[in-house]
Amino acid sequence: MEWSDLRIFLAIAREGTLGAAARKIGQTQPTMGRRLRALEQALGQTLFQRTADGFVLTDEGTAVLAHAERIEEEAIALERQATGTETQLDGTLRLSSSDWFGTVLLSPVIAAFGKRHPRVIVELLTDARLYSLPRREADLVFRIKPFDEPEVISRKLLHIPYALYGKKGSKPPRAGDGSGVRVVTMNAEFSDMPDAVWLKRTLPKAEIASRSNNRQAQAELCAGGGGLAVLPRPLGDRDRRLVALDIGASPPGRATYVGYHRDLRRLARLRALLDLVIERLAVTTP
Numbered sequence: 001m002e003w004s005d006l007r008i009f010l011a012i013a014r015e016g017t018l019g020a021a022a023r024k025i026g027q028t029q030p031t032m033g034r035r036l037r038a039l040e041q042a043l044g045q046t047l048f049q050r051t052a053d054g055f056v057l058t059d060e061g062t063a064v065l066a067h068a069e070r071i072e073e074e075a076i077a078l079e080r081q082a083t084g085t086e087t088q089l090d091g092t093l094r095l096s097s098s099d100w101f102g103t104v105l106l107s108p109v110i111a112a113f114g115k116r117h118p119r120v121i122v123e124l125l126t127d128a129r130l131y132s133l134p135r136r137e138a139d140l141v142f143r144i145k146p147f148d149e150p151e152v153i154s155r156k157l158l159h160i161p162y163a164l165y166g167k168k169g170s171k172p173p174r175a176g177d178g179s180g181v182r183v184v185t186m187n188a189e190f191s192d193m194p195d196a197v198w199l200k201r202t203l204p205k206a207e208i209a210s211r212s213n214n215r216q217a218q219a220e221l222c223a224g225g226g227g228l229a230v231l232p233r234p235l236g237d238r239d240r241r242l243v244a245l246d247i248g249a250s251p252p253g254r255a256t257y258v259g260y261h262r263d264l265r266r267l268a269r270l271r272a273l274l275d276l277v278i279e280r281l282a283v284t285t286p
């Protein structure tokens with residue numbers, strides 16, 4: 001196995017086709033294909049699935065990708081040190097988080113990180129899907145469930161308080177059981193989440209006005225007068241259209257965990273971003 005073959009592997013993985021990869025590094029397609037086959041033979045693994053739309057990494061290819069990127073980073077660092085040029089982080093990082101967490105908490109950190117390391121491209125994926133770290137679907141994952149995969153390094157990042165909100169000018173419900181109150185809550189798939197359970201138990205006679213698995217959508221519905229909603233305080237408190245309501249009991253807060261694959265623990269750009277996240281969020285967020 002030769003480093004030049006890994007360089008070709010990385011180009012194909014990033015560009016998706018032999019033609020695009022060949023143009024990227026100034027090789028011919030036949031050469032690219034021949035060197036890729038040589039690498040696969042040397043490793044005894046099929047690294048890509050050939051499809052009509054291009055080359056897609058296999059599970060084995062995904063595993064090789066993490067190592068190849070670290071080798072590339074070390075090679076670049078060695079070259080810079082040898083030539084006396086200043087070391088500067090570059091490359092790509094893919095982050096996964098929930099919608100509101102990414103928008104409200106991570107985006108300012110990513111913006112600050114971009115000023116420090118302008119050559120690192122950060123991709124932020126915000127949806128309800130749990131991206132897999134072992135399959136390299138994401139490099140850094142933020143979620144409310146602890147990680148149990150043995151190959152994942154994780155830590156509790158912070159604890160986020162929640163509150164019951166209403167449209168600005170709203171008053172706490174008169175009836176303690178929620179009679180005559182309309183609420184916005186989680187959809188059926190997430191009805192077992194602690195805040196949804198708390199809302200149902202605390203205001204059992206409240207009428208469900210709407211459901212959503214998107215916290216920002218819930219905030220918009222609440223601000224528009226669509227009903228009371230339980231929201232994370234970093235999201236609800238920043239919206240001047242909303243007011244937190246004291247009904248004598250508070251909804252349970254949630255812990256947020258951050259995790260990354262153990263193979264990436266020495267990846268300089270990941271460490272730099274994680275350090276900034278911990279500095280900005282774990283200390284300053286209540």
